[in-house]
Amino acid sequence: MRLLSTEHLTREFGGVIAVNDVSFNVEKGLVTGLIGPNGAGKTTLFNQITGVDKPTRGNIIFDGQDITGFPAWKVSRLGIARTFQNIRLYKELTVVENVMTGLHFKVGKDPFHGRFLQALKSYAFAQRENREVYGKAMEWLRFFDLDSHAQDFARSLPYGMQRELEIARALAADPKLLFLDEPAAGMNPAETEHLMEVVDKIRSLGVTVVLIEHDMKLVMNICDQITVLNFGTKIAEGTPQAIKQDKAVIEAYLGKEEE
Numbered sequence: 733m734r735l736l737s738t739e740h741l742t743r744e745f746g747g748v749i750a751v752n753d754v755s756f757n758v759e760k761g762l763v764t765g766l767i768g769p770n771g772a773g774k775t776t777l778f779n780q781i782t783g784v785d786k787p788t789r790g791n792i793i794f795d796g797q798d799i800t801g802f803p804a805w806k807v808s809r810l811g812i813a814r815t816f817q818n819i820r821l822y823k824e825l826t827v828v829e830n831v832m833t834g835l836h837f838k839v840g841k842d843p844f845h846g847r848f849l850q851a852l853k854s855y856a857f858a859q860r861e862n863r864e865v866y867g868k869a870m871e872w873l874r875f876f877d878l879d880s881h882a883q884d885f886a887r888s889l890p891y892g893m894q895r896e897l898e899i900a901r902a903l904a905a906d907p908k909l910l911f912l913d914e915p916a917a918g919m920n921p922a923e924t925e926h927l928m929e930v931v932d933k934i935r936s937l938g939v940t941v942v943l944i945e946h947d948m949k950l951v952m953n954i955c956d957q958i959t960v961l962n963f964g965t966k967i968a969e970g971t972p973q974a975i976k977q978d979k980a981v982i983e984a985y986l987g988k989e990e991e
């Protein structure tokens with residue numbers, strides 16, 4: 733079943749066509765990979781769908797609803813969460829508090845400037861008034877094997893764990909669809925291995941995942957479907973096996989990777 737599709741989606745920046753007439757589908761329950769060379773338009777495509785930016789042309793359909801041009805908060809309310817290419821954590825909050833902000837993202841009207849962040853300044857208050865939220869956040873940390881770091885400051889975590897913490901916070905908002913922009917970037921092999929297990933577990937929860945990744949081992953191992961962009965245009969779509977053998981993909985991307 734189709735959960736999301738874009739129809740002729742286009743985003744121009746002045747003379748640059750960052751995303752060019754991309755029609756792309758995401759099937760419910762699957763992990764979809766979005767790959768392509770640097771500057772291919774992958775992040776721009778994510779930004780259009782998640783309401784960080786508005787498309788120049790085209791449409792975005794999520795769960796049967798046209799969400800084109802919806803602001804980010806509205807998109808997240810509907811059940812789409814994301815992480816960013818550059819880590820965006822509250823580095824001065826603890827690990828568990830970061831996940832708690834994700835839980836409040838679900839219920840708060842304007843969570844980033846709302847009362848809740850004020851409340852978080854007092855850990856005692858958070859514990860007293862938000863016991864339930866705290867418990868739920870701890871469950872998410874256990875899911876990611878991060879529970880032993882719950883009381884550490886986010887900034888003190890190793891890089892790979894910070895990336896996973898960002899995913900935990902996004903998942904805490906209980907999305908139907910989760911976008912991950914280069915989740916393995918900067919991770920060492922052991923961290924990447926752990927991430928692959930985590931993505932598998934996320935799929936088991938029934939959450940649909942779309943991920944941008946340059947690590948081909950990860951992409952080929954965990955994706956059910958792959959879409960390939962090059963210069964803003966979709967050049968291929970298919971199973972990892974088919975993508976590996978696709979001439980246009982090898983020429984534009986995979987071939988160069990191996991050089």
Ligand SMILES: Nc1ncnc2c1ncn2[C@@H]1O[C@H](COP(=O)(O)OP(=O)(O)OP(=O)(O)O)[C@@H](O)[C@H]1O
Nearest residue numbers: 745748750768769770771772773774775776777817
């Ligand atoms: N806000 C912007 N203003 C102008 N040009 C932009 C803007 N955002 C992206 N671009 C351009 O759009 C193109 C696509 O960029 P995008 O960041 O989407 O690529 P990407 O596939 O995510 O690349 P990478 O793998 O390096 O992250 C690039 O040429 C980029 O310079």
Ligand SMILES: [Mg+2]
Nearest residue numbers: 774775776817
């Ligand atoms: Mg990018």
